[in-house]
Amino acid sequence: xxxxxxxxxxxxxxxxxxxxxxxxxxxxxxxxxxxxxxxxxxxxxxxxxxxxxxxxxxxxxxxxxxxxxxx
Numbered sequence: 647x648x649x650x651x652x653x654x655x656x657x658x659x660x661x662x663x664x665x666x667x668x669x670x671x672x673x674x675x676x677x678x679x680x681x682x683x684x685x686x687x688x689x690x691x692x693x694x695x696x697x698x699x700x701x702x703x704x705x706x707x708x709x710x711x712x713x714x715x716x717x
Contacts, residue, residue, distance in 0.1 A: 697705075
């Protein structure tokens with residue numbers, strides 16, 4: 647099972663070895679890493695939305711009632 651992204655040459659694994667060794671001199675690796683970094687940035691930026699007050703209140707009530715039931 648892979649612990650990280652597959653590299654552009656079809657190998658899988660944690661990605662550390664190919665990123666460190668090959669990325670500095672391999673154009674396909676550079677392009678892949680640039681795309682991967684940008685995808686991570688876009689995903690993180692899109693997820694930053696303020697939770698509506700009503701949803702916060704409902705979530706809080708749900709969690710409190712769930713915790714009371716566990717005891």
